[in-house]
Every structure is written in structure tokens, then in C-alpha cells.
Amino acid sequence: MTTTEAVSLRDGVRIDLTTGETIVADATEPNGDIVVLSHAHGDHLYTQAPTDVICSDLTARLAAARREDEGSLSRTSHSAIEQVAAGHVLGSCATIIEDSDGTTYLYTGDFSTRDRFALDGFDAKAVAAEYDIDVLITESTYGKPEYVFEEQVTLENRIIDWLNDTNDTPVILFGYTLGRAQELELLVDRSGRDRLFVTEAIERLNDVIESIHSVEFAAERYGRDVTIGAGDVLVLPAQTNKLSFVDHIVENTGAIKAGFSGWAVEDSFKYRGDYDETFVLSDHSDFTELTATIETLNPERVYTQHGFADAFATHIETTLDIDARSLKENQTSLGQFG
Known part of the structure; x- marks a missing residue:
């Protein structure tokens, strides 16, 4: 030894x-x-x-x-x-x-x-x-x-149900650029949502993952020329949730903000992040x-x-x-x- x-x-x-x-x-x-x-x-x-x-x-x-x-x-x-x-x-x-x-x-x-x-x-x-x-x-x-998490299948179904139940409103989903973002994209793809947008940084990692794994992310790149509406989903890096451009999107579209993390076990996670909804989705x-x-x-x-x-x-x-x-x-x- x-x-x-x-x-x-x-x-x-x-x-x-x-x-x-x-x-x-x-x-x-x-x-x-x-x-x-x-x-x-x-x-x-x-x-x-x-x-x-x-x-x-x-x-x-x-x-x-x-x-x-x-x-x-x-x-x-x-x-x-x-x-x-x-x-x-x-x-x-x-x-x-x-x-x-x-x-x-x-x-x-x-x-x-x-x-x-x-x-x-x-x-x-x-x-x-x-x-x-x-x-x-x-x-x-x-x-x-x-810190004990919900069964994975139950959690995923609950997130998909929420996406469908709020389908008349755009939603912004916040997760890490690598890992959580891709998981959220795959969940959105299983829902009835219309369009999915991601940032350039997330798209760049998607391309790398798609080149090796048999997985496809049906996402478009979000930019200033994009206006999100009912049925649309925007996935953003977690650290952007309090930036002014996010506030601007919410004010102009009525979008709902959702945070995803193991820390969502704590009620304070929702208020610290200024989220409308949170889910305990962890890697x-x-x-x-x-x-x-x-x-x-x-x-x-x-x-x-x-x-x-x-x-x-x-x-x-x-x-x-x-x-x-x-x-x-x-x-x-x-x-x-x-």
C-alpha cells in the first residue's frame, strides 16, 4: 500500500x-x-x-x-x-x-x-x-x-409534459453548454414543440458530438434576426440567465425561464436564478x-x-x-x- x-x-x-x-x-x-x-x-x-x-x-x-x-x-x-x-x-x-x-x-x-x-x-x-x-x-x-434525485425516466417524462403543457408560450431553457444543453435539446425533440434554437457555442459542440455519435440535434442557431414565438424553445448557457438580452427576450415575448440542475433540490435555486420553473436534472x-x-x-x-x-x-x-x-x-x- x-x-x-x-x-x-x-x-x-x-x-x-x-x-x-x-x-x-x-x-x-x-x-x-x-x-x-x-x-x-x-x-x-x-x-x-x-x-x-x-x-x-x-x-x-x-x-x-x-x-x-x-x-x-x-x-x-x-x-x-x-x-x-x-x-x-x-x-x-x-x-x-x-x-x-x-x-x-x-x-x-x-x-x-x-x-x-x-x-x-x-x-x-x-x-x-x-x-x-x-x-x-x-x-x-x-x-x-x-440530494437524492428522481428516477431518470420519470423526470424526463415530467419535463416533456411541461414543455407540451406550456406549448402556447416560448420557453428559455438554461443548462451547461456541454452536457445539459444537449440533453435539453433531445428532450425538446421528444416534445410537441415547434422550433429549437441554440447559441453558436452550443452548436459548435453539437457538431463535434454528431461527428462521433449517432445522435442528431434538430436545432437552429439563435441570433439577433430570430424572433421566438409560441411553440419555440431557446436553449442558453446557464451563466447567461441574468444577462440583459435575456430580460429583453422575456419582456418582448413573455417567455418562461426554466433552470435545470441538481441544485434545484433547494428552493433557493429557483429564486437565485430568477427562474419561473426548475427541474432537478443533473449529470x-x-x-x-x-x-x-x-x-x-x-x-x-x-x-x-x-x-x-x-x-x-x-x-x-x-x-x-x-x-x-x-x-x-x-x-x-x-x-x-x-
């Missing part, structure tokens, strides 16, 4: 192997012998492109589309590293690392165990059948018991799915990060009796966790 100093959080997650090699995952300015990228969301993506990176082909293409000034990524591989589907967004991967001392690490990145849309969920049972995971580094975005695992994943993998040690990292680590220790600590930036030894 490796020492606790092997895992740290600096610029990205760092794992120091007994070979002397350093793995760096999801760093802003990757600086390691081996660079790993879990997926192409902005909070995991580089601002300075690495020379070589371990990631899926789709993630490399999406990253290049989102970081156009940095050019294309050069993908590589490593004999000690395998990636498996993480189920978070298209192209996302969890990373399995087998160190020469026999220690096996699993870095989940962001993940979801639910099969949905064009995604296969993270399969902890399949991983556990092939690997004995010693050290798990997991996200804990929704690592509190109150992360909920609390029960996080817990079930750890039970299935049964590692000797767990590091948590993101969201409710402290609370979830405490839950793992007290309920599952597994050594767990939240991973804090620049802490490199177990004693520093206090």
Missing part, C-alpha cells in the same frame, strides 16, 4: 507513483509526467494545452472546440493507466492507475451512474470485477443525504449513488473533493467504516487533514 502522501490537490489532482512519475489530472496548467483529462467542462479543462494527454477521443475534440486558441490536443496512452466511461457528459472518463507497488487508484472525475440519453453510466460493478481499488478519489458534489451522481459506488468498489481509502467533501468523507468513515478524508489544496499528508 502506498503512503498517504501519494495523493494531493494542487493545480489539479496529483498522484505520485513509486516509479517516480507524477500523474496530474484536470489541471489548469498541467505540469506532470502524465497528464489526464476526465472531460471537457471548463472547471476541469486546461487554459494551457498540455503536449500529450490521456483522455477520450471525444473529450479531445470537445476540448479543442472549447479552447480554439490552444489548438488540437495530442492524445497518448500509458501502460499503467486505463480509462472507463464516467457517465457525466459525452466523452467523460474515470481513470484507473496501477502503480508498480501493487496499489490501484481510481480517479472518478465527475461521474453519474445513471444511463441516460446517449450516455452509459459509470459501472462500478464492472470496475470492481476487474480491479481491486485501493485508493478512490471521488467527486462529492451532492454528498449530503438531502452527477446523487447521494445514494455516490454511497452505493463506494460500497461496490470497497476501497481501503477514499479522498473526496468538490461540493460537500467534508460531510461526505465523514459519512464514509462513520457509515461505511472506510478511511476517508476531504482533499484540500496543497495538503499532502494525512496529518494535515486534522
Whole structure:
């Protein structure tokens, strides 16, 4: 078993192997012998492109589309590293690392165990059948018991019903440019809505996804020359919900604004975002799915990060009796966790 100093959080997650090699995952300015990228969301993506990176082909293409000034990524591989589907967004991967001392690490990145849309969920049972995971580094975005999500099929049907029930009014749907936006587009396509519009940034990612997956997004590009009316849907990036042009659309068309996020479990999400309607549509695992994943993998040690990292680590220790600590930036030894 490796020492606790092997895992740290600096610029990205760092794992120091007994070979002397350093793995760096999801760093802003990757600086390691081996660079790993879990997926192409902005909070995991580089601002300075690495020379070589371990990631899926789709993630490399999406990253290049989102970081156009940095050019294309050069993908590589490593004999000690395998990636498996993480189920978070298209192209996302969890990373399995087998160190020469026999220690096996699993870095989940962001993940979801639910099969949905064009995604296969993270399969902890399949991983556990092939690997004995010693050290798990997991996200804990929704690592509190109150964050339990509705069954996926039920939720999707409820969203489609809402789209049909409000068909006499234009709607603006807010979700992340990568992942949530594409899911919303596919839901709109299953509804009785007339026209679907997206921004140039979303359209650019749609094109990349369509070039690899057998999925089509029946969306037109939204621009100043477009006037939305009854039956129309506009999908916008989540961060634009309070911009003046959105207010202008609402004032002129009477459009309804809807927000989609796991955080919609909280009533305050609706009011913070100034939404008319909200739905708990998430690309992360909920609390029960996080817990079930750890039970299935049964590692000797767990590091948590993101969201409710402290609370979830405490839950793992007290309920599952597994050594767990939240991973804090620049802490490199177990004693520093206090």
C-alpha cells in the first residue's frame, strides 16, 4: 500500500507513483509526467494545452472546440493507466492507475451512474470485477443525504409534459453548454414543440458530438434576426440567465425561464436564478449513488473533493467504516487533514 502522501490537490489532482512519475489530472496548467483529462467542462479543462494527454477521443475534440486558441490536443496512452466511461457528459472518463507497488487508484472525475440519453453510466460493478481499488478519489458534489434525485425516466417524462403543457408560450431553457444543453435539446425533440434554437457555442459542440455519435440535434442557431414565438424553445448557457438580452427576450415575448440542475433540490435555486420553473436534472451522481459506488468498489481509502467533501468523507468513515478524508489544496499528508 502506498503512503498517504501519494495523493494531493494542487493545480489539479496529483498522484505520485513509486516509479517516480507524477500523474496530474484536470489541471489548469498541467505540469506532470502524465497528464489526464476526465472531460471537457471548463472547471476541469486546461487554459494551457498540455503536449500529450490521456483522455477520450471525444473529450479531445470537445476540448479543442472549447479552447480554439490552444489548438488540437495530442492524445497518448500509458501502460499503467486505463480509462472507463464516467457517465457525466459525452466523452467523460474515470481513470484507473496501477502503480508498480501493487496499489490501484481510481480517479472518478465527475461521474453519474445513471444511463441516460446517449450516455452509459459509470459501472462500478464492472470496475470492481476487474480491479481491486485501493485508493478512490471521488467527486462529492451532492454528498449530503438531502440530494437524492428522481428516477431518470420519470423526470424526463415530467419535463416533456411541461414543455407540451406550456406549448402556447416560448420557453428559455438554461443548462451547461456541454452536457445539459444537449440533453435539453433531445428532450425538446421528444416534445410537441415547434422550433429549437441554440447559441453558436452550443452548436459548435453539437457538431463535434454528431461527428462521433449517432445522435442528431434538430436545432437552429439563435441570433439577433430570430424572433421566438409560441411553440419555440431557446436553449442558453446557464451563466447567461441574468444577462440583459435575456430580460429583453422575456419582456418582448413573455417567455418562461426554466433552470435545470441538481441544485434545484433547494428552493433557493429557483429564486437565485430568477427562474419561473426548475427541474432537478443533473449529470452527477446523487447521494445514494455516490454511497452505493463506494460500497461496490470497497476501497481501503477514499479522498473526496468538490461540493460537500467534508460531510461526505465523514459519512464514509462513520457509515461505511472506510478511511476517508476531504482533499484540500496543497495538503499532502494525512496529518494535515486534522
